[in-house]
Amino acid sequence: MKGLSKDRLWSMAVLAPSIILVAVFVYGFIARSVYVSMTDWGNDPAQALALDPVIRFIGLANYQELFTGFLQGRFRQELVSTVFFTLFFILGCLGLGLGLALILDRNPRGEGLWRTIFLFPMSLSFIVTGTIWRWMLQPQGGVNQAPTLFGGQPATFPWLSSTDAIWKFDWNKLPLITASVVAVVLIVVAARAAQSGDRRRTLVAAVCAALLLGWALLVAPNLKLLPAPEPHGFNLALIGIIIAAVWQMSGYTMALYLAGLRGIPEELREAAKVDGAGDLGMYRHVIFPLLAPISLSAMIVLGHISLKIFDLVYAMAGPDNINTSVPALNMYLTSFRQNQFALGAAIGTILLILVAFVIVPYLTSQFRAEEGHA
Amino acid sequence: MKKALLIAAALATATSAAAAGKLEIFSWWAGDEGPALEALVKLYKQKYPSVAVDNATVSGGAGTNAKAVLKTRMLGGTPPDSFQAHAGQELIGTWVVANRMEDLSGLFKSEGWDKVFPKDLVRLISTGGKAWSVPVNVHRSNVMWYNPAKLKEWGVSAPKTWPEFLTTCTKLKAKGLAAPLVVGENWTQQHLWESVAIGTLGAQNWENLWAGKLKFTDPKVVGAFTTFGKVMDCANKDASGLSWQQASDRIISGQSAFNIMGDWAAGYFTTTKKLAPNTGFGWAAAPGTTKTFVMLADSFGLPKGTKNRAEALNWLRVLGSKAGQDAFNPLKGSIAARTDSDLSKYNTYSKSAAADWKSNKIVGSLVHGAVAPESFMSAFGTVIDQFVASRNSAGASAAAQQLAVRAGIGK
Numbered sequence: 001m002k003g004l005s006k007d008r009l010w011s012m013a014v015l016a017p018s019i020i021l022v023a024v025f026v027y028g029f030i031a032r033s034v035y036v037s038m039t040d041w042g043n044d045p046a047q048a049l050a051l052d053p054v055i056r057f058i059g060l061a062n063y064q065e066l067f068t069g070f071l072q073g074r075f076r077q078e079l080v081s082t083v084f085f086t087l088f089f090i091l092g093c094l095g096l097g098l099g100l101a102l103i104l105d106r107n108p109r110g111e112g113l114w115r116t117i118f119l120f121p122m123s124l125s126f127i128v129t130g131t132i133w134r135w136m137l138q139p140q141g142g143v144n145q146a147p148t149l150f151g152g153q154p155a156t157f158p159w160l161s162s163t164d165a166i167w168k169f170d171w172n173k174l175p176l177i178t179a180s181v182v183a184v185v186l187i188v189v190a191a192r193a194a195q196s197g198d199r200r201r202t203l204v205a206a207v208c209a210a211l212l213l214g215w216a217l218l219v220a221p222n223l224k225l226l227p228a229p230e231p232h233g234f235n236l237a238l239i240g241i242i243i244a245a246v247w248q249m250s251g252y253t254m255a256l257y258l259a260g261l262r263g264i265p266e267e268l269r270e271a272a273k274v275d276g277a278g279d280l281g282m283y284r285h286v287i288f289p290l291l292a293p294i295s296l297s298a299m300i301v302l303g304h305i306s307l308k309i310f311d312l313v314y315a316m317a318g319p320d321n322i323n324t325s326v327p328a329l330n331m332y333l334t335s336f337r338q339n340q341f342a343l344g345a346a347i348g349t350i351l352l353i354l355v356a357f358v359i360v361p362y363l364t365s366q367f368r369a370e371e372g373h374a
Numbered sequence: 375m376k377k378a379l380l381i382a383a384a385l386a387t388a389t390s391a392a393a394a395g396k397l398e399i400f401s402w403w404a405g406d407e408g409p410a411l412e413a414l415v416k417l418y419k420q421k422y423p424s425v426a427v428d429n430a431t432v433s434g435g436a437g438t439n440a441k442a443v444l445k446t447r448m449l450g451g452t453p454p455d456s457f458q459a460h461a462g463q464e465l466i467g468t469w470v471v472a473n474r475m476e477d478l479s480g481l482f483k484s485e486g487w488d489k490v491f492p493k494d495l496v497r498l499i500s501t502g503g504k505a506w507s508v509p510v511n512v513h514r515s516n517v518m519w520y521n522p523a524k525l526k527e528w529g530v531s532a533p534k535t536w537p538e539f540l541t542t543c544t545k546l547k548a549k550g551l552a553a554p555l556v557v558g559e560n561w562t563q564q565h566l567w568e569s570v571a572i573g574t575l576g577a578q579n580w581e582n583l584w585a586g587k588l589k590f591t592d593p594k595v596v597g598a599f600t601t602f603g604k605v606m607d608c609a610n611k612d613a614s615g616l617s618w619q620q621a622s623d624r625i626i627s628g629q630s631a632f633n634i635m636g637d638w639a640a641g642y643f644t645t646t647k648k649l650a651p652n653t654g655f656g657w658a659a660a661p662g663t664t665k666t667f668v669m670l671a672d673s674f675g676l677p678k679g680t681k682n683r684a685e686a687l688n689w690l691r692v693l694g695s696k697a698g699q700d701a702f703n704p705l706k707g708s709i710a711a712r713t714d715s716d717l718s719k720y721n722t723y724s725k726s727a728a729a730d731w732k733s734n735k736i737v738g739s740l741v742h743g744a745v746a747p748e749s750f751m752s753a754f755g756t757v758i759d760q761f762v763a764s765r766n767s768a769g770a771s772a773a774a775q776q777l778a779v780r781a782g783i784g785k
Contacts, residue, residue: 323614
């Protein structure tokens, strides 16, 4: 019984409460939500808030409703908006953060002050950021008045109230688009594997890509998710929200990049100079590759923030503006205003899956790396 | 069993003998509406001095926050003794169908409220012949506001029907007014839709719609959507960024000519903007609704299983009384639901509204919870938003009909 030494017992006793709490309040509740999302709780108003509601299991009907139901166009637009929002938010934060970090890395005067200024927005909550930017982006307010400072006409861009969208596509083409994108990724994987001489990998990836492409070209065009075409695209009203979100979080990426830049040993830079690298060449071939892991971590953190964003949108554009709406907002309204608890749980589950897509590969790669080091 | 009954009886007499009860009132009347609620509480305390009143107000416009808190408390088994809800289907479709409210018909009979509240109103707050809440105040939703001086300057008058409105709109646009009508964020557009629909369908068809006798896919309703689309063509493009107050400001400044808003706008014009009725601001019934009063009301109900039922019933008695309604409404800027209220206490606008209340046909408002349950209303906002973007009348009607089926309207 060497395994049950006193130390071991102690450690188990001390850890048990948190394991139980996490099991119940995180994983138990996730399981409960997933179960609720497969029931009809809330479809019948008489049962939604009853003392002892009758709830029936209906399988994946709620998910089917969300993706193909006539009434759920708002949700589908929100999914598209989330993808665009995440893309521009991450690109904006990485770009601006890297730019600021590169400037600060040159040791300008008053560097500490600048660092504080750039990092400051991160200390605010999204609600505060949202309220400030809501004022700034009023049709006759802040940003639109800026040209008058230089004697120009005030701008008229409707930042948060635009109803225009660009890059529209028909939701019915979604299977085709998804399959094509995945196939292209697989082809790239196959090409890379071929380059490194991994024959089995090349073969598997190439066959999968061919199958997907074949499906996309032969089957997908005949699939009809909705009775009528339903265009979705990038709503211009989101631009205002993206600006506010980038303003809030780019200080964080700046701090990450600055730490990375300071962590690059001086010898490496000197060695690069000796080898004849100019400023540009040094950044391109020495510094940026070393910053790649930082970009990855930043993308993970920013990615999950943007997928589940709620408060910023609520504060800036209100809950009822479908041009700026996001799934988290819809989940709240569906559950707590329309009392459609099952449908709300289904939206929540889809959000969880989206976040898992971002987080899980990162976690596995981290664990693998740790094992490799150990 | 007998013993338990005895104990219960003893406890009941003990509490009524002590009479030092408690009463918790749950509402979203904070801020501007706080003093009106205070007046009611004061009246209650005069009558029942030994009761400790707990004012559990959850602030937030139109009860968005309060309703979420209420849901948590009801589902958690600790309902407040009496809570505020918009009178009509918002309460009935949410809490009454779930069997969570007590029937108040007895109270209506014993207090004689059947006679002092208009019949149309009693019908709106009842299902199956039972009344479920006590209305404290009445607001009118179908009012068109304008600036009399500006209208004279432009040489137009307030239009009486929606076709007339559209010609007036063209005239104003020709004079260089970009947006003759001003609308604000989503709910104010639903508010406008309601007035357009009643103005084109007529009051009777509007009632049929909510009784399930007229389908949303009926050509008449599709036509109402088409008219709504044309009306929206007269409106400002930056709508979703504006609160209703900001929209009202544009009437005063002359950026727009008309605004359809509930009569809380009168309070905003007189109290906040210090304008005189009839000169600083003018009003008319929304086009096509001249003899119709589209009403919404705040009301209180009695949830099942409250701890202080007797005190809550007394509270409801105060709310429905003439003294209670006359204390509350002049401060709130609404009119009394009772037809025998003391009009001398009200301002110029409210007097005209009270006169209409007694003589007009009364129908319920959609966006303010009188005719449709919450589940319909909330999703209908999305339908309006999609319609404004796509202008597809048939699609919007079909979507609304699906919503109606799902929410059990007309069952």
